[in-house]
Amino acid sequence: MKALSENACFGGKQGVYSHRSETCDCDMTFGMFLPEEANHGPVPVLWYLSGLTCTHENAMVKAGAQGWAAEQGLALVFPDTSPRGEGVADDAAYDMGQGAGFYVNATEKPWAAHYRMWDYIAEELPALITGNFAIDREAQAITGHSMGGHGALTLAMSLPGRFRSVSAFSPICNPSSSDWGRKQLGAYLGEDEARWAAHDATHLMREHGFDGPILLDTGTEDQFIDLLRPEALAEAINARRQQAVLRLQPGYDHSYFFVSSFMEDHINFHAEALYAG
Amino acid sequence: MKALSENACFGGKQGVYSHRSETCDCDMTFGMFLPEEANHGPVPVLWYLSGLTCTHENAMVKAGAQGWAAEQGLALVFPDTSPRGEGVADDAAYDMGQGAGFYVNATEKPWAAHYRMWDYIAEELPALITGNFAIDREAQAITGHSMGGHGALTLAMSLPGRFRSVSAFSPICNPSSSDWGRKQLGAYLGEDEARWAAHDATHLMREHGFDGPILLDTGTEDQFIDLLRPEALAEAINARRQQAVLRLQPGYDHSYFFVSSFMEDHINFHAEALYAG
Numbered sequence: 369m370k371a372l373s374e375n376a377c378f379g380g381k382q383g384v385y386s387h388r389s390e391t392c393d394c395d396m397t398f399g400m401f402l403p404e405e406a407n408h409g410p411v412p413v414l415w416y417l418s419g420l421t422c423t424h425e426n427a428m429v430k431a432g433a434q435g436w437a438a439e440q441g442l443a444l445v446f447p448d449t450s451p452r453g454e455g456v457a458d459d460a461a462y463d464m465g466q467g468a469g470f471y472v473n474a475t476e477k478p479w480a481a482h483y484r485m486w487d488y489i490a491e492e493l494p495a496l497i498t499g500n501f502a503i504d505r506e507a508q509a510i511t512g513h514s515m516g517g518h519g520a521l522t523l524a525m526s527l528p529g530r531f532r533s534v535s536a537f538s539p540i541c542n543p544s545s546s547d548w549g550r551k552q553l554g555a556y557l558g559e560d561e562a563r564w565a566a567h568d569a570t571h572l573m574r575e576h577g578f579d580g581p582i583l584l585d586t587g588t589e590d591q592f593i594d595l596l597r598p599e600a601l602a603e604a605i606n607a608r609r610q611q612a613v614l615r616l617q618p619g620y621d622h623s624y625f626f627v628s629s630f631m632e633d634h635i636n637f638h639a640e641a642l643y644a645g
Numbered sequence: 646m647k648a649l650s651e652n653a654c655f656g657g658k659q660g661v662y663s664h665r666s667e668t669c670d671c672d673m674t675f676g677m678f679l680p681e682e683a684n685h686g687p688v689p690v691l692w693y694l695s696g697l698t699c700t701h702e703n704a705m706v707k708a709g710a711q712g713w714a715a716e717q718g719l720a721l722v723f724p725d726t727s728p729r730g731e732g733v734a735d736d737a738a739y740d741m742g743q744g745a746g747f748y749v750n751a752t753e754k755p756w757a758a759h760y761r762m763w764d765y766i767a768e769e770l771p772a773l774i775t776g777n778f779a780i781d782r783e784a785q786a787i788t789g790h791s792m793g794g795h796g797a798l799t800l801a802m803s804l805p806g807r808f809r810s811v812s813a814f815s816p817i818c819n820p821s822s823s824d825w826g827r828k829q830l831g832a833y834l835g836e837d838e839a840r841w842a843a844h845d846a847t848h849l850m851r852e853h854g855f856d857g858p859i860l861l862d863t864g865t866e867d868q869f870i871d872l873l874r875p876e877a878l879a880e881a882i883n884a885r886r887q888q889a890v891l892r893l894q895p896g897y898d899h900s901y902f903f904v905s906s907f908m909e910d911h912i913n914f915h916a917e918a919l920y921a922g
Contacts, residue, residue, distance in 0.1 A: 581895070586883075588886045588887070588888055589886075590886075593886055598883040599879075599880045599881075599882075599883035599884035600880075601883075602876075602879040602880055602882070602883040602891065603876045603877075603879055603880035603883075604876075605876075605879070605893065606863075606875040606876035606878075606879040606880075606891070606893065607876035609865045609866075609867075609870055609893060610865070610893060611865055611893055611894070611895035612891075612892070612893045613890065613891070613892045613893075614879065614883070614889075614890070614891040614892075615889070615890045615891075616882065616883065616886060616887060616888055616889045616890075617888070618858070618888035
C-alpha cells in the first residue's frame, strides 16, 4: 500500500492510498480520513460509497464530511467506484464500466475479469484498512450517494452484523425496475433477473430488512428521481415495519450541494449507532 | 359557548368548552390550550385530532403537548371525535358511532342526522375559536393520532391553503383498504367506494398531495400497524416526490406513551412552518 497524499484535516488526517487489489486484479485507490482520536487507539469507521462517474475523490472533497466526522471521532473511508486501468474493460456510456461498478461481482464477459466491487468493498478493503489504520472493525457503518446508496443498502442488508447503521443520499432503490440498473445488472450478472435480486435494495428489504437504524434522504427536485424509485423502497420499508427515517427534502436535487446539506445529520445518525454498541 | 373548566397551564391556560353545534345538531365539547402570548394578541394554532374511542380529553391530558406549545407560543385545540348524546345514533362496536366519527359527513341512515364531523372541524369549530379566542386564522397547522391522523391528513390535503403543515402519529393511511375504514366509510358514506376516495389519505396523496411539509411517525411495534397501512401512504408520498419526513420508530406501539415521546418533535415541526410564513 502506498500513500499518494496525506493532509492535516480538522485535527486529523485525510489520506489517499493506492494498493494492488487481488480481488479486482488491478491497482485501486481510496481516501481515508482519520480523526485525531485515531492517534490514541482504534476508532469507529463510516464507509462512504460514491455514485456513477465518481472516483474516491469526489465525496472526499465535496461532501463536507470530515468536519462532522472529526467532531464525532469517526474515521471515513472513500473507496473508488470500479476497477480502473488500461487492461480493464470499459464502455463509452457514463453509466457502464469504469466509474460504474454498481458494487457487484460481475460474472459476464468482458467484465468478470476485474469488476468484483462487491468482494472488494465487503472483504479486501476492510481487511486492508483494519490492518493498516487504527480502525475498530467492530464499529462500522455505511452510507453512500446514488449508485453508492444502492451499494450501501445492499451491502448492509446482505452482511448481517457488519454495519451498525446504514444511510443513503438519493439512493438507487430498485435497480431491477430502473434504467439505472437493468442495463448494468444485465451486463454484469447476465440476463437471468433472479440473479439481480441480491443487488436490489427493495427486494432485500422485502426479504431480509436490516437489523439497525436506516436514514434515507432524497431531494424532491432530484433530476434523476424517476430512476431512483424511492417509492418502491419506501413501500417495502413500511410494509416490513423496518426501523427507518425516510426524508424527502424540498427543493434539493441530486448534487453534492444536497449531500453536503444533510451530511451533519448522517454523520450524527451513524455516530449514535456506533457509540451505542 | 360555555366554559366547563379553565386551568392555568405552562404559563397559559387549558380550557374545556361546550357549545351547541349547528353542524352536528347536538352539544359538542372541545379543549383549548392558550399560551401566555395569547394575552397580548392572536397566536398560531395547532389542531390535534384524536383517535377511536377518544373524547376531547385524552390527548389533552396524556399527550404532553402543552409544555412544548407554550415554549413555541402556540395554541392547541382538541376537538371531540364524534357527535354525542342521547339522540345521537351509536353502535355497540368501539370503532363505529360515538367516538368513531372518522371525520366525514355521513350521508347514510342512521348516521346522517348528526355525524358531520368534516364540516364541524373544517367550518364550524374554526369560526368558533377564531371568533372567541386570540387565534391567528392565517396560521393554522394540524396533527392527529390514528383515526385522528387520518382526519388531519385528509383535511390538510382537501383544504389547500388552510394548514401550513400537517403531521400524524400512527395515522390510518389507507382506510379504503383496511378494516379500520371499510366498515365505517361504508356505513357513513354508502357502499359506493368512489365516495370514499375523498377520505383516503393515500388516494388524496396520489391525486393532490400537500403544499407544505409533512411529518409522520409510526411505531414498528404498533399493534394495529396492519390496519394503518403506512406502506401505502409511504409509496404514494415518495411516488409524488412530496416534501415529507416518514419515521418508523423502533419498539414503539400505538399508545400515548408513543405519542408523547415524539410530541416535542411534532410541535417544533409545526412551529417552524407556522412562524416561517
